[in-house]
Amino acid sequence: MKIKVLCFTLVAMLLCSAALYAGGDERIGTSGAQELRIPVGSRMSALAGAGVAEAVGAEALYWNPAGVSFYDGTEVMFTHLQYFADIDVNYFAASTAIEDFGSIGLSAKVVSFGDIEKTTILAPDGTGEILSPSYSVIGLTYSRRFTDRVAFGATGMLINERIDQLSATGVAFDFGFIYDPGWQGLRFGLVVKNYGPAMSFSGSDFDVDNDVPGAEPGTPDRTFRSQSAEFELPSSVQIGASWNLLRQEQNSATIMGLFQSNNFSEDEFRGGIEYAFNNMFFLRGGYVGSTQDEYMFGPTFGAGLQMSWGNTTLALDYSWMQTEFFDNNQFFTVKFGF
Template sequence: MRKIYLIVVLSLISCGLALSQSKAGTSAAPELTIPVGARYTAMAGASGVLAEGVEAITWNPSGVDWLVGNGQAMFSYRRYIADIGINYLAVVGKFGFGSVGLSLRTFNIGDIPVTTEFQPDGTGEIISPNFFVVGLTYSKKLSDRVSVGANFNLVSESFGRVSALGVAFDAGVQYRNMLNIPGLSLGVVIKNIGPTMKYGGSGLWVQADVPGSERGLTFYKVEAASFQMPTSFEIGLGYNFAIGEANNLGFTGTYQANNFYTLDAYKFGFEYTFRNVLALRAGYNYNKSGELESIWHNYTLGVGVNTESLIGLKVSFDYAYVPVTYFSANHLFNFKVGF
């Protein structure tokens, strides 16, 4: 059985490293790369590969089956750059064959005035882009140490009279108490594997007059380019330990390779928990190479409150603060309930 676990981990690592060699530059469905959920975002995403329960859906689906209880539900809101609002709703349930989750991400981009090469100040028409991601998750603990999981995401984008539809898959594995060391964990995940996306629709038909043609003014279709999914690979190590009966500390380091961006990321996270009630979190995302620097190359902060030991309800609240270069800082709010 240990050989099987090792094969699974090494296979994911090998696939991830192979995928990370290609740098696409521009990708489809960039909304898949935006983290949701305040707890792990507050730690710069470093602990995401070791996430558990409902929050693990978008970070590493293999962690979903580590949920405590029969199920969990979560709502999260993120104020993204350019005043884009991101709403996230997810629910998971534990069954005899593993845990199953459903999730929905919606993006409130707002109203955008339509401009053309002949009317750069606007045509008077207003469009409202409609982006959303629907996810189905399955996770299973293979033993008291190893779990695996996968996501299927349906991506829908539309604005004006054009639209695109795509699918993306995630696969991950977690290995806890590694090397028989309590609290030492390894997480590996490959995200957003799928076919290319391409826009279509009546909005791509334009009227034009081809010089030298006798057809006169007629409609021609603009052929949209297709783009790869924003595939990424993450591998991380974490260590948690208790100090007395009231305090718990956790440290995590994660490497992320991207096929859609020149820079890879090195993430570091910290979490301190007092009596499983109050949590203080911090992280740092090193996303820089020479003079090239990501807007996310920065620190992160957060706090969380778990009410279970206070009032007996499995309810928790989390907040994350994410500074962004050139833009206003992002604020994330999280509400989770167990049942």
């Protein structure tokens, strides 16, 4: 029965993947809901997002939902990102394992743009009003290990974007798969991200008062509402692998690689390496490569500290990402497991 379910899962993921392999330079800038693409978690961000086969616990809720089931306890995670152009990103995630059921998780990402002065066609220099746009993504995840080597996970997300009196609401899904062959620390991961229907904005800010064509003089204006065009979600397929390059009592090193096919831009190649001393101190680095002109992200670096007391674990992680045109990104993450 488990084999049948596994086969069905793989076929479904491959069918979803086939629908997404339609990217290219002509598709750059054609998708919306870009908050779905903003990375979270200092560890995975320091590895340039190459660790879809290595993500476990709460951090896997974003990177690969299958990895949630590889954590046997409960884990809570909070991340703050200083994004570019004074944009703040806060992310909360929690996952827990339930015996004979699998693992479940809850995540929330909130993107704040700060205060922006409102401008209109009639007041291009500002109306004096202040806007505070905000985007949010709420996710619910289920993950299960079919065997000690195979896991599958899925996340359903509710997306909300609000700008003054305009809002857009949509849904998206992530599907993840991890296979551990049990050889030399080798692992494989497959993720279909942000698969879902198109979104569009609606609201009273689209209302315009105009004269009725052909109406008699003195006829009151009528209110017309403009229709917003739909925009697609930034979907992608990620295929990655990781391998324990060094495994000693106190020292270990893991290398990771990933290929990402996007429906919104050129394909990407990601690589990362993580060094651990005593499973307490960590150094990480990564790089994203793309044939896309003016690609704005560069090398990534990070470090981490993990402390354990019995079954309780506290991890503090930091990462830095080079960014063209804007200030470099910095991630701060706290994880608590028990």
